[in-house]
Amino acid sequence: MPADTIRFAICQLASELAEEDFDPREANWDRALESMDEAGPADVYVFGEGYLNGYESGEFLWRCSIDERPDDEWVVRLAEESAARDAVIVMGCTTRKGTFPGDLYNSAIVVDQGRYLGTYNKNHIAAMLFDGNRLAKERLYWSPGNSLPVWDTSAGRLGIEICYDVMFPEVARSLALLGAEVIINVSAAVVGFETFWDHTLPTRATENSIWYLHVSVVGKQRDTDLFGGSRLFDPHGDLVAEAPRHESKTLVVEADRAALLHARGTTHHFANRNPSLYSSITA
Secondary structure, eight states: OOOSEEEEEEEEOOOOOOBTTBOTHHHHHHHHHHHHHHHOSOSEEEEOTTTTTOTTOGGGGGGSOEESSTTSHHHHHHHHHHHHHTSEEEEEEEEEOSSSSOOEEEEEEEEETTEEEEEEEOSOOOEEEETTTEEEEGGGTOBOOOOOOEEEETTEEEEEEEGGGGGOHHHHHHHHHTTOSEEEEEEOOBTTOHHHHHHHHHHHHHHHTOEEEEEEOEEEETTEEEEBOOEEEOTTSOEEEEOOBTSOEEEEEEEEHHHHHHHHHHHOTTTTOOGGGOGGGTO
């Protein structure tokens, strides 16, 4: 039975990038272990988008992607580490599903006390211009996922988004309706979007009366500057804790289930929904 309080370790870290002759996973894994040690005991350890292989590793990602199967070396490492820490680990990384179709996915692997629970694949892959002439080119490297799993873990029911998924409120609403107690957004938050994140994160928490945890990688990766700003919002949309911006930081935060029940028992957002009005969303 999950405890009344969930203890999260926010592992906001810079990560090495892949090169033609360099696999960054060992270096990033060592840094992840150091961060988890620094955090101490936690129920859930969370790392940012693409952390293990390097978010901006681009054309070299195929060299260091992780197979979505329980016996992949890196899945085994993650599972064994979760067993040793008696905890859940949510690890941002690039995955594949074997040689067919051979596509790569922007993913978060979820392991719990030695068990591989599964992999969430980012459903909305950014391909857009921003800041006038800068290009978000994720679609060159990753294919979109097509599911919204919610996992029953030793820490409670967790739903996951990855970064740009937050732009689509239907994702968070669906995870909440599927019974998630916490939504974890695994992110690479780009400099220039600070105001977007400041406004959107508490909105997603408030409109779903849910704990909302945002964990980003940080630092300069190629021509992309990632500011971090990882943070936790309670089910009323109030900021509980935030990691510093522009620096690596391990931060431990707690989410109380009583706050979730209080928010839902006083706002009645789900009971007041009228789905018959919303059919145009999925038409």
